[in-house]
Amino acid sequence: MMYSKITVRRLIDLKFLKKYYKFSSTMPVNVDKSIYPGIKKIDYTSKLNIDEPPMNTVPIFRILKNNGEITNNCNSIIIPENNELLKMYKSMVLLSIMDKLLYESQRQGRISFYMTNEGEEAIQIGSAAGLNFNDMVYGQYRESGILLYRGFTPEQFMNQCFGNIDDIGKGRQMPVHYGSKNLNFVTISSPLTTQLPQAVGTAFSFKQLKNNRCTIVYFGEGAASEGDAHAAFNFASTLDCPIIFFCRNNGYAISTPAHEQYRGDGIVSHGSGYGIATIRVDGNDIIAVYNAILKAREYVMNNTRPLILEAMTYRLGHHSTSDDSTAYRSKDEIKNWSNESPIKRLKQFLKTKDLWNDQLDSEYTKETKKQLMQTFTIASKKNKPNWKEMFNDVYYEIPEHLLTQMNSLEDHLSKYSDHYPKDCGV
Amino acid sequence: MAFSISFYSPSILMSSVKVFKRSLSTTRMLANKQMTVRDALNSAMDEEMERDERVYILGEEVALYDGAYKVSRGLYKKYGESRVIDTPITEIGFAGIAVGSAMAGLRPICEFMTFNFSMQAIDQVINSAAKTFYMSAGRVNVPIVFRGPNGAASGVAAQHSQCFGAWYSQCPGLKVISPYNSEDAKGLLKAAIRDPDPVVFLENELLYGNQYPITDEVLDKDFVLPIGKAKIERKGDHITLVAHSKGVELALDAAKELSAIGIEAEVINLRSLRPLDINTIIQSVVKTNHIISVEQGWPYAGIGSEISAQIMESEAFYHLDAPVIRVTGADVPMPYTKSLEIAALPQPNDIVETAKKILGV
Structure with missing residues (x-):
């Protein structure tokens, strides 16, 4: 929009322009640093070179091998306490069982839409475990595990998906658009990547309010192509905001493979352009994700700076219930990746520590399925939110025209209540 | 900023501040506080x-x-x-x-x-x-x-x-x-x-x-205006002119011209477009039985269209002696050339002519 701005500038009184240039000319001239306002240091050369982008690939930080053993030479890493490890594992399993149940319910036409988290459970649970509870989370839509780990109950998830009377969102949002103010998790927003600049705004607030909190915002490698992402990186860097940009690089943006999404070295490559620190981590290794988050959090808080954390993973499920991914990727590819399952890997690790075994696993799975089925049945039968909720919360105070409509509908419903369903407060 | 030259005597000025305020906007002749x-x-x-x-x-x-x-x-x-x-x-x-x-x-x-x-x-x-x-x-x-x-x-x-x-x-x-x-x-x-x-x-x-x-x-630092309340900038009994922003100025200029031929227009400054103070508009129409909306924006699905629709749905409809007319900017992107720009924007005269037409004078 620069061109347009120049036009506007032209309209501004010359007097002001003089003042502006006066300011510019008093900029410090320091030859040790740079006479160019746009770069930090000068290095002249007589060679005319075209600089190709670096060809190297940033390595992926990994702790757990596929067999659950810890990689050699892992120094100063933190392994969570045993009870936390078990909570992490159980959360991952619960998440995947709940996913299957709700996915099937959409297929049966009982809810309108669903998105599974399959293959990305370690990213969600590992990062939730590493964050402070009062750090603000902006999700994209595949971050249910973070809410789960913070205490959002299966009942709350299902109430939201059914949009029933106990949905804390009052049935306003489509399925999987969860949010919880108490759990510091911002309501999911459908338009892709709008959460990134907003998360920077929240981080900016935290900095201003000096409340020792940071923000973490999740997004896919596809979302990183939106202009919002680049605006957010630049703003976070120039405004010095304490924020972790967590990219789930899961290989596909619906059907578009990651290699068609960018030409650089993934999302970490944006870091140098925007002057932002980066970490690349194995997203299927929950211990690595956990450690990366601890380190990233420490960095953003100590330096009041942003950080881009790119987790390499694979979206095992379809993008959403509106998608059939076998149309654009082979079954073999999916099968190979299912061997990399983050749940399996953590299970192996727990086994090596004698914290878990196959019997405990099948018992837990069976019991969880049973409980989730019960919860599901209850949620599906609950009444719908009171019809009056349709009019509330458009504005802080209900405006007169909506109040008039509400009253008029109330009169109508009281006269003809026989003709309306009983489950919505009529 | 240039000082405009005034041809009005001070006594007229003092009694007509409201109508003339724009043409006098940069003079220092007035003792009143200006901002x-x-x-x-x-x-x-x-x-x-x-x-x-x-x-x-x-x-x-x-x-x-x-x-x-x-x-x-x-x-x-x-x-x-x-x-x-x-x-x-x-x-x-x-x-x-x-x-x-x-x-x-x-x-x-x-x-x-x-x-x-x-x-x-x-x-x-x-x-x-x-x-x-x-x-x-x-x-x-x-x-x-x-x-x-x-x-x-x-x-x-x-x-x-x-x-x-x-x-x-x-x-x-x-x-x-x-x-x-x-x-x-x-x-x-x-x-x-x-x-x-x-x-x-x-x-x-x-x-x-x-x-x-x-x-x-x-x-005063505690001065705030309520959002959603329009202001009657000028009282009149014959026709209502409802406008916002720069449109209010056009309506006031038109009202002055209309007054010279014996038509007293009531000018409503909307102040707020949403919520819209439809009650003030309705009350005015009940009194004047005629209304013109004035805006610089486009006609299609514009503010005037909304006002017109809300009048149709209200008691005011039964008080109208003529249809609601919208005076708006032309339905084209704004041209650059001065003569075309003037033609693309509503002018006080457009309001005056429209008012005369619907009043049948």
């Missing part, structure tokens, strides 16, 4: 920043440069870089920052250099700012003021001369204010900053430098 719209906006922000430390300004050129139109003049110097923030050039970026920081407890004033550039950020304004309170089931409100010049300026053509009043007014969750003079600017901007909902505040570049008389009450 430009720019200063009114500036003092509104200053007072609210003083009152509430959560209030901050962000946008392009708002800090060191004092704002592209100097509306934030002196505020950077007074409040520093943590509360008056120059941002990189990305509307969707800083509008998003504003939304996120409002969700987290600050009260941003987000300046668009002009509302024409807000199109780049409209997703943040509509899909996030306006809808978040509803989508979060009333748990997260987004108290932001999006402000900046709106509508036609002079000689800046299609991409700098559009009125977004109708665009933003269409969206539930937003409040939309379109002030006319200094009193409006000060009282309504302060109200907007204090409001718990997101507010789109549409200023007019051509009015920034205009001086208008103000009372001591307006100068």
Whole structure:
């Protein structure tokens, strides 16, 4: 929009322009640093070179091998306490069982839409475990595990998906658009990547309010192509905001493979352009994700700076219930990746520590399925939110025209209540 | 600023301040207190920043440069870089920052250099700012003021001369204010900053430098105007002219001409486009039985269309002696050439002719 701005500038009184240039000319001239306002240091050369982008690939930080053993030479890493490890594992399993149940319910036409988290459970649970509870989370839509780990109950998830009377969102949002103010998790927003600049705004607030909190915002490698992402990186860097940009690089943006999404070295490559620190981590290794988050959090808080954390993973499920991914990727590819399952890997690790075994696993799975089925049945039968909720919360105070409509509908419903369903407060 | 030459004697001046105020906007002959719209906006922000430390300004050129139109003049110097923030050039970026920081407890004033550039950020304004309170089931409100010049300026053509009043007014969750003079600017901007909902505040570049008389009450730091209340700028019994922003000036000029031929027009300054003060309009129509809407924006699905529809759906319909007529900008992108620009915008004479036509004189 620069061109347009120049036009506007032209309209501004010359007097002001003089003042502006006066300011510019008093900029410090320091030859040790740079006479160019746009770069930090000068290095002249007589060679005319075209600089190709670096060809190297940033390595992926990994702790757990596929067999659950810890990689050699892992120094100063933190392994969570045993009870936390078990909570992490159980959360991952619960998440995947709940996913299957709700996915099937959409297929049966009982809810309108669903998105599974399959293959990305370690990213969600590992990062939730590493964050402070009062750090603000902006999700994209595949971050249910973070809410789960913070205490959002299966009942709350299902109430939201059914949009029933106990949905804390009052049935306003489509399925999987969860949010919880108490759990510091911002309501999911459908338009892709709008959460990134907003998360920077929240981080900016935290900095201003000096409340020792940071923000973490999740997004896919596809979302990183939106202009919002680049605006957010630049703003976070120039405004010095304490924020972790967590990219789930899961290989596909619906059907578009990651290699068609960018030409650089993934999302970490944006870091140098925007002057932002980066970490690349194995997203299927929950211990690595956990450690990366601890380190990233420490960095953003100590330096009041942003950080881009790119987790390499694979979206095992379809993008959403509106998608059939076998149309654009082979079954073999999916099968190979299912061997990399983050749940399996953590299970192996727990086994090596004698914290878990196959019997405990099948018992837990069976019991969880049973409980989730019960919860599901209850949620599906609950009444719908009171019809009056349709009019509330458009504005802080209900405006007169909506109040008039509400009253008029109330009169109508009281006269003809026989003709309306009983489950919505009529 | 140039001093305009006055041909009016002081006695006429004193009795006709309201009607003539624009042509006298830069004279120093009047003893009354005067204030430009720019200063009114500036003092509104200053007072609210003083009152509430959560209030901050962000946008392009708002800090060191004092704002592209100097509306934030002196505020950077007074409040520093943590509360008056120059941002990189990305509307969707800083509008998003504003939304996120409002969700987290600050009260941003987000300046668009002009509302024409807000199109780049409209997703943040509509899909996030306006809808978040509803989508979060009333748990997260987004108290932001999006402000900046709106509508036609002079000689800046299609991409700098559009009125977004109708665009933003269409969206539930937003409040939309379109002030006319200094009193409006000060009282309504302060109200907007204090409001718990997101507010789109549409200023007019051509009015920034205009001086208008103000009372001591307006100068008071506790002066705020209610959002959603129109103001009757001029009383009349024969026809109602309803307008906003620069349109109010056109309507007042037309009312003056009509008065010379014995037609007394009632001029309503809408002040707020959403909520719309339809009751004031209805009451006026019940009295005058005739109404013309005046706006610089386009006719199609415009503010006048909405007013017309609401009149049809109200008691006022039965009081009309003639159809509602909209006087608007032409249904074309704004041309650059001066003669074409004048032709594309409503002029007082268009209002006068329309009034004569529907009154049958």
